[in-house]
């Protein structure tokens with residue numbers, strides 16, 4: 569189903585889609601009448617969301633994956649380079665300094681409403697705190713902290729993490 573043999577992939581009544589962000593865009597449009605408006609129709613509002621989404625995929629995700637790549641070695645007991653890890657964390661912190669400015673201008677990454685631009689951060693960023701890295705809420709970035717705390721308190725996210733914990737526990 570997935571040409572690169574990866575997950576996620578969905579089969580929506582025979583319509584097969586891969587790439588998580590394309591899947592999210594499809595589902596947000598398909599179910600636009602349910603829940604919050606994640607992907608606005610207005611050209612300028614949608615472009616703001618696309619701008620925030622592009623920041624996530626072009627800047628945030630590469631930086632966080634660099635950190636996880638080195639941190640994962642430590643977790644698995646493989647040769648680990650603290651300097652590489654520290655440099656990756658510094659890179660992510662510098663990126664969040666820019667987020668701090670953006671989030672000082674509007675409430676969410678893609679404008680003043682919660683949108684796909686914010687939601688895309690759920691694929692990786694929650695694993696930071698799970699691994700004891702508090703960079704999303706560390707002191708000195710009040711806008712980032714406000715934004716991240718608000719995102720992770722959303723009922724859908726709280727429910728998903730609770731369901732996942734039950735799934736991992738085998739219930």
Ligand SMILES: N[C@@H](CCC(=O)N[C@@H](CS)C(=O)NCC(=O)O)C(=O)O
Pocket residue numbers: 573574575576586587588589
């Ligand atoms: N850009 C892709 C990344 C997909 C991806 O990296 N999937 C990983 C799991 S998160 C995977 O399937 N890894 C197994 C593999 O590549 O064999 C997306 O966002 O859907």
